[in-house]
Structures are given as structure tokens and as C-alpha cells.
Amino acid sequence: MTAWIAILIPLLIMVFALGMERLETRLRAGTVREDEVEDFLERARPDEVKALFRQGIGGALTLFRLRNLGKRGGASRRGARTGETSGRSTTGV
Incomplete structure (x- = not known):
């Protein structure tokens, strides 16, 4: 009987530790x-x-993230457009 307890307790602790590691991974995400x-x-x-x-x-x-993504994408597009527009206006004048 004592041999079974000596084998079972470490196995239960290892299973518990593995389960907690999985839970921690999900919580961290x-x-x-x-x-x-x-x-x-x-x-x-x-x-x-x-x-x-x-x-x-x-x-x-x-x-908040969606707004920031829109700003970054829109700013690069606007910058390219204004750069083209300002380049045309300076050469056209």
C-alpha cells in the first residue's frame, strides 16, 4: 500500500503541474x-x-487598435497622395 502511495503522489503532482501549465498558457494569451x-x-x-x-x-x-491600424494605413496612403499632389503642383506652377 505504501508503495502505491509513493508512486501515485508524484504522478498526481506531475499531472497537476502539466494542467496548470496549459491553463497558464491560455491565460497568458x-x-x-x-x-x-x-x-x-x-x-x-x-x-x-x-x-x-x-x-x-x-x-x-x-x-483602439482598429483606429490605430486605420491611422497607420491611412497616413501612409495620404502621405503618398499628398507627395504626388504636391510634386505635381510645384512642377505645374
Whole structure:
């Protein structure tokens, strides 16, 4: 009987540790980084703050990220367009 306990307890501890590692991996993927929260709090718009109270930090950060992606993509497109436009206006004048 003592031999079974000596074998079973370490096996149970190893299974528990593996299970907790899987849980930690899932939780780590769903967490929000500190720099993302700081950036959000510094530059959030009113609609994003409302989303923070209604949906939580996950929903608010999703809106914030979408807005930032739109700015980055739009700014590069606008910059190319204004560069072309300003180049034409200077050569055309």
C-alpha cells in the first residue's frame, strides 16, 4: 500500500503541474500588456472610453487598435497622395 502511495503522489503532482501549465498558457494569451493599457489611457477617444465601461478592457482595446491600424494605413496612403499632389503642383506652377 505504501508503495502505491509513493508512486501515485508524484504522478498526481506531475499531472497537476502539466494542467496548470496549459491553463497558464491560455491565460497568458488573453492578457493585456501594461504598455497597451498606458497607451490606451493616454490617447483614448470618448467612444473608446465608453466601450471600456460597457465591454471591458478587451473590447475597448479592440476599438483602439482598429483606429490605430486605420491611422497607420491611412497616413501612409495620404502621405503618398499628398507627395504626388504636391510634386505635381510645384512642377505645374
